[in-house]
Amino acid sequence: MKEKSIAVIGAGKWGLSLHFALSQRQKCLITSRTKRDIKNFVDLQTALDCDYLVIAIPAQEIRSWLKENFVFKGQKILVASKGIEASSGQFLNEIYADFVPDENIGFISGPSFAAEVIKGLPCALVINTISKKLYVEFEVCFPDFIKTYYSSDVIGAEVAGAYKNVLAIASGICEGLNLGKNAQASLIARGLVEMQRFGKHFGADESSFLGLSGAGDLFLTASSTMSRNFRVGLGLANDKNLDEILKELGEVAEGVKTSIAIKELSKKHNIYTPIANEVYHIINGKNPKDSLRDLLKN
Ligand SMILES: NC(=O)C1=CN([C@@H]2O[C@H](COP(=O)(O)OP(=O)(O)OC[C@H]3O[C@@H](n4cnc5c(N)ncnc54)[C@H](O)[C@@H]3O)[C@@H](O)[C@H]2O)C=CC1
Numbered sequence: 583m584k585e586k587s588i589a590v591i592g593a594g595k596w597g598l599s600l601h602f603a604l605s606q607r608q609k610c611l612i613t614s615r616t617k618r619d620i621k622n623f624v625d626l627q628t629a630l631d632c633d634y635l636v637i638a639i640p641a642q643e644i645r646s647w648l649k650e651n652f653v654f655k656g657q658k659i660l661v662a663s664k665g666i667e668a669s670s671g672q673f674l675n676e677i678y679a680d681f682v683p684d685e686n687i688g689f690i691s692g693p694s695f696a697a698e699v700i701k702g703l704p705c706a707l708v709i710n711t712i713s714k715k716l717y718v719e720f721e722v723c724f725p726d727f728i729k730t731y732y733s734s735d736v737i738g739a740e741v742a743g744a745y746k747n748v749l750a751i752a753s754g755i756c757e758g759l760n761l762g763k764n765a766q767a768s769l770i771a772r773g774l775v776e777m778q779r780f781g782k783h784f785g786a787d788e789s790s791f792l793g794l795s796g797a798g799d800l801f802l803t804a805s806s807t808m809s810r811n812f813r814v815g816l817g818l819a820n821d822k823n824l825d826e827i828l829k830e831l832g833e834v835a836e837g838v839k840t841s842i843a844i845k846e847l848s849k850k851h852n853i854y855t856p857i858a859n860e861v862y863h864i865i866n867g868k869n870p871k872d873s874l875r876d877l878l879k880n
């Protein structure tokens with residue numbers, strides 16, 4: 583029987599870490615836009631011919647990447663990105679749905695800083711897919727140091743993974759303004775309620791927000807300078823300009839664009855999302871101290 587082939591697409595922080603993890607159990611290929619000196623690096627076409635693909639490119643790039651590069655030939659896909667498309671307000675599963683049948687796609691969620699995964703430190707992740715069969719096929723690809731869980735709540739995982747990035751920016755702002763641990767815990771707890779409310783509107787299972795995908799990833803990202811989104815918040819609190827912050831970061835901070843998507847979606851669907859809205863306004867020039875005043879008042 584032919585051995586199954588697997589490739590990671592995208593050699594940023596997360597793509598490289600997933601490639602490291604997936605290489606523990608089988609040969610795993612990797613590709614990216616520019617040629618890299620990495621073991622098992624291949625051109626895009628070779629990667630796309632694999633049976634299993636793990637796609638780790640920023641959320642805002644996915645639609646154009648799929649349009650330009652992807653032809654469905656029965657591949658099984660695991661999406662590693664966390665974000666909502668700002669230009670359309672579409673969730674990633676909606677974008678992928680035009681290219682891949684639902685039973686062939688899963689979404690990874692849960693607390694997982696790439697920098698720790700690439701060191702082989704233990705963590706637990708959720709593979710979210712409507713197909714239990716697909717889950718089992720991907721589960722066996724992961725190494726012993728990663729414990730995987732199954733969930734069919736794709737939209738819950740997606741909302742949680744995207745929303746926590748916006749809340750991590752808020753938490754970074756809170757830290758940068760020296761508002762104290764009480765304020766930060768209040769912000770994170772209310773943020774969790776807010777993301778759950780938002781997710782529920784789109785059909786998410788409320789319990790997803792209390793597990794790894796929701797509270798797990800939120801607590802991680804909103805409490806550590808290892809998070810790029812948290813560091814964006816720190817910069818904003820210190821009056822740095824967003825372009826300067828992102829240039830210094832040199833990596834994607836999905837919460838910036840996702841805050842636009844959440845603001846638009848919450849307006850359209852009349853969902854109460856005060857923290858995400860303030861993050862959006864701060865990114866667009868509002869003084870964080872004015873946001874604090876407004877959050878305390880409303
Ligand atoms: N770094 C982390 O700890 C984790 C990241 N993620 C998510 O994974 C996604 C990727 O993040 P990172 O790898 O950390 O970001 P990164 O900024 O380190 O790398 C992004 C990669 O995407 C590639 N890329 C950008 N635009 C592209 C395009 N149009 N076509 C093809 N490739 C393109 C870049 O060349 C780069 O290699 C994000 O959605 C992020 O939220 C999820 C879990 C953990």
Ligand SMILES: O=C(CO)COP(=O)(O)O
Pocket residue numbers: 664692693694695696747750799802803808809810811812834835836
């Ligand atoms: O999603 C992550 C960890 O689970 C990474 O968060 P940042 O993109 O904020 O670094």
